[in-house]
Amino acid sequence: xxxxxxxxxxxxxxxxxxxxxxxxxxxxxxxxxxxxxxxxxxxxxxxxxxxxxxxxxxxxxxxxxxxxxxxxxxxxxxxxxxxxxxxxxxxxxxxxxxxxxxxxxxxxxxxxxx
Numbered sequence: 001x002x003x004x005x006x007x008x009x010x011x012x013x014x015x016x017x018x019x020x021x022x023x024x025x026x027x028x029x030x031x032x033x034x035x036x037x038x039x040x041x042x043x044x045x046x047x048x049x050x051x052x053x054x055x056x057x058x059x060x061x062x063x064x065x066x067x068x069x070x071x072x073x074x075x076x077x078x079x080x081x082x083x084x085x086x087x088x089x090x091x092x093x094x095x096x097x098x099x100x101x102x103x104x105x106x107x108x109x110x111x112x113x114x
Contacts, residue, residue: 011111018108023050025101026077030054032094037087044085047073081105 027049033041034054041047041054048066050073052059060066081102088094 015108015111018104018111021104022077022101022108025097025104026073026080027051029080029088029094029097029101030073032091032097033085033087036091036094040085040087044076045069045072047076049073 030041030047030049031054033044033047046055048054048060048069050060053066058066060070080098084095084098088098
């Protein structure tokens with residue numbers, strides 16, 4: 001019974017780390033797109049991370065007027081999980097963060113399928 005609880009704890013802990021990583025990394029990638037590839041950021045619909053907008057610093061949590069745009073950013077997160085945006089090919093930091101983002105998504109998905 002103790003072994004089962006330890007395994008369950010490890011699975012839940014890993015899942016929470018993956019989810020937190022997804023949120024943080026997506027925000028960092030959006031911030032890079034905003035700062036270094038502003039035209040692409042505009043074309044992508046001016047997305048924002050899960051915690052703040054890169055252009056204003058407003059938080060999604062503290063400002064509910066951005067809740068309607070949340071779905072757009074979620075869609076972009078899903079798209080970037082499957083496809084690397086063109087601007088990221090020439091940006092080693094963005095490419096590295098995208099790899100870690102995908103690792104977190106894969107880890108979280110595999111944890112949920114257990």
